[in-house]
Amino acid sequence: MLKQPLTIISIVIIAAWVILAIAAPWIAPDSPNYTGFAALQAPSAAHWFGTDDVGRDVLSRVLWGARATLPASVILVACASAIGTVIGVVAGYIGGWVDSTLMRITDLFFSFPAVIFAMAIVAALGPSLTNSVIAITAVSWPLFARIARSVVLNIRSADYVLVRRLLGGSTREVIAMDVMPNVIPSVVVVGALYLGEAALLFSGLSFLGLGVRPPTAEWGAMISEGAAHFNAWWMALFPGLALMSIVVAFNLLGDVLRDLLDPTSGRVVTQTAATA
Amino acid sequence: MTAQFEVQDLSVELDGPAGTVCVVDSISYSVDSGKVLGMVGESGSGKTLSVLGVLGLLPGGARARGSARLNGRDLMALKPRERRQVLGKDISVVLQDPYTSLHPMLTIGRQMTDHVRQHLRVGKSEASDIAVRLLHEVRIPDAHTALGRYPHEFSGGMRQRIAIAMALACGPQLIITDEPTTALDPTVQADVLRTLRELQLAEGLGWIIISHDLGVVSALADEVVVLYSGRIVEAGTASELLTRPRHPYTRALLDSLPDAGHKELVTLRGVVPSPANRPPGCAFHPRCRFSTQECAEKVPVLRELADRRLLACPVDPLRKG
Amino acid sequence: MAILELEDVHLDYAGSHGKTVAAVRGVSLSVESSQIIALVGESGCGKSSLARCAVGLVATTSGAVRFRGEPIGHKRRRTPDEVRLQLVFQNPYSSLNPRRRVGRQLADGLKHIAVPKGEWPGRVTAALEHVGLSAADARSYPHQFSGGQRQRIALARALATSPEVVVLDEPFASLDASAQARLANLLMRLRSELGTSFVVISHDLSLVMHIADIVAVMYMGRVAEIGPAEQIHDNPVHPYTKALIAAVPIAGQIGKLPVGLGGEVPDPTNVPPGCSFHPRCRFAFDKCRSDDPPLISAGESRQAACWLMELDHGKDSRTDHDTIEVAP
DSSP states (O other): OTTSHHHHHHHHHHHHHHHHHHHHHHHOSSOTTOOOSOTTOOSOSSOTTOBOTTSOBHHHHHHHHHHHHHHHHHHHHHHHHHHHHHHHHHHHHHOHHHHHHHHHHHHHHHHSOHHHHHHHHHHHHOSOHHHHHHHHHHHHHHHHHHHHHHHHHHHHTSHHHHHHHHTTOOHHHIIIIIIHHHHHHHHHHHHHHHHHHHHHHHHHHHHTTSSSOTTSOOHHHHHHHHHHOTTOHHHHHHHHHHHHHHHHHHHHHHHHHHHHHOTTTTTHHHHHHHHO | OOOEEEEEEEEEEEEETTEEEEEEEEEEEEEETTOEEEEEOOTTSSHHHHHHHHHTOOOTTEEEEEEEEETTEEGGGSOHHHHHHHBTTTEEEEOSOTTTSSOTTSOHHHHHHHHHHHHHOOOHHHHHHHHHHHHHHTTOSSHHHHHTSOGGGSOHHHHHHHHHHHHHTTOOSEEEEESTTTTSOHHHHHHHHHHHHHHHHHHTOEEEEEESOHHHHHHHOSEEEEEETTEEEEEEEHHHHTTSOOSHHHHHHHHTSOOSSOSOOOOOSSOOOOGGGOOSSSTTGGGOTTOOHHHHHSOOOOEEOGGGOEEOOSSOTTTTO | OOSEEEEEEEEEEEOGGGOEEEEEEEEEEEEOTTOEEEEEOOTTSSHHHHHHHHTTSSOOSEEEEEETTEEOOSSSOOOTTGGGEEEEOSOTTTSSOTTSOHHHHHGGGGGGGTOOGGGHHHHHHHHHHHTTOOGGGGGSOGGGSOHHHHHHHHHHHHHTTOOSEEEEESTTTTSOHHHHHHHHHHHHHHHHHHOOEEEEEESOHHHHHHHOSEEEEEETTEEEEEEEHHHHHHSOOSHHHHHHHHTSOOTTOTTOOOOOOOSOOOOTTSOOSSSTTGGGOTTOOHHHHHOOOOOEEOSTTOEEOOTHHHHTGGGOOOOOSSOOOOOO
């Protein structure tokens, strides 16, 4: 599994971006906000990715952009999954009116298109990087709540949960020792797969001018600026490629994690066929 | 109407994660019309896969070789479309799980009439009549009303009866049942088996019973083949083989049955090997207390003994009975 | 002295369409130490429901369940004493947590019965060895074992707490013949070596009658017949028991078709008046249709819920293999 080419590619891409993001202040050829260069220069030896409409080096801005998108995506998914897991486990385990209430709230959030809803929240709070992370978290937790809840519902009637009660266990123990070890891997997998979506949402908000404020370098914002200068194709292309590479890498990572974290997957078909 | 179903050198291979695995290794047997063949083996013996192989129902990644002739016509040489015409019409299969053997979203009537019309080219009302007649024969009460009901409205035993009715609807010459009553309660099982036996005798059908239950096989079979790890280890008439087994594995199967005696049950050490780990030579030798060096090296050949018994055991330790 | 006592237990629960399911309709049973009791019956007889009442997973609608003299609770957390009453579930694939190692799961009960942590590995090893597995298996995950082995692991988990009574719900159902034989031998051996009592629920008559001391046959939520296993096997008196035994084909008896039982399969939402078996019973007479028989003595240590016991027909033990009788 770990030797599959796709796994290696995804890990390499993510690792590369992490390193680039951390090292950006030192390895970027220029400051990302320095506007002294000639504007709209095509890629050349001096500026590998060219310059943008106000004379900033695109390469440096792409490198610095990683410092916005990567941490934002990860924090966002971490918060959304934590909130969603708590809500989902409580709803699934307790059941009854608690479950119904929590699920109606979840459905409410779910029924709005994510981007619109996030836009509304950011518009209300005021555009900034922090607020866009908050907005997207608010829009994303329902997915995790549903996943966590469905895992809990599956397990709740599983015999091994009853066994813990037979052995003298309390409700708290059942949740900690039987429920969570099943919920967490599912949530982690969904979270990893969602990282790509989170990155896109985050960049999307910036693209619309609702995320990071200028002049902060961020891929979505850069694509937006590039869209206004279509002939200067390098302005939108390079941040676009960067975003695409990270989203693809996140998705591949999610697949890998899913295969790794499910101890029984992949083996079932051949075994049942062999014992028929 | 005499018919004969003859399987020769049937082998089934599966593609596994570690390469191709042989799950059925060149087995041969035959069934005449009106006769019952019991195919005995535990899980892992390959009995189900061998039948799926003959019928062209193997899952992807599996292949079957050999021949299976129904009245001289080799089913395994047929194209898939031709084989589909045979399946359900000349040969019918009733499988193990009463909960998945019927389509959950269609009424019984619809399923049966679709099936009959596909094979017999009759009109709707004639198909309906055939369906009612068969439901009546398998003792489903209120056959007319039953046509309009869905599978989930029936109990497990009733569902198996309906599956049997469908299997018999097009007048097959051979019926194959794979543990059809294992999931049912004892009295329900007895009822279903009786019904099937009466119908089989009345229509003169050939019947292959695949089962690990030696009681069921004793009650119904004329001939028996015993499978172990994809190979036939012993074959013969039911009355002889089940009372005077010659192969150590057959003997062990019979010895391990409870007899209300409260004594410790005889068990074999070890487990049935998975096809990927089949021991060299005789597949049973690691668990056999009579095994010799020869057993570990050479795959035993199925020899014919007196009395139409076939035995794959060079040692033949039980020959004196 | 009975360790586990069920006294006139009833269990009703709400079924679909607002109907009440009378799963258990007055069962009394007592389990002593070093005993194997078989609870046999077919679908709908209430044996699984009874098992869950017996260990306190489910509350009875009426009637008492006492373990070592104390009533067992079901809502609150189980006391360390109650942990000595265990249940092994039917499905070996869902009773073990797929994500935790076997050894950790076996040790789960130990902290609730105040076993010091240092002793846990020893207890786990002992339990595994009791069921014929080895200490090394503690480090593996459930999916690395076969169905039969998983069932034994589930049993080992129950045994780790040194229980006095273990109820097993259809332990043989998912196993193949050799695994069944091994488990059966194991239960007999544990009964002798440890003095543990087992209540084995099964519809596999021949197997449980082989290992049990006492057999209780259930039909529609009631005990139809109860007595020593050999007596019930050799000379069943209740018509249902006779039918159940006649329905099982015996290996080596060539050509002897088992006899079924016609009539409607029992529906716990629709219990017939009088004796619940009367619609399918060929010995039924007037009293059977109106009065529900209690357990009547049918010999020393044997009882059957059948009015025939009063008429002394109990000595008749025909078991036919020729005709099928469908009650009118």
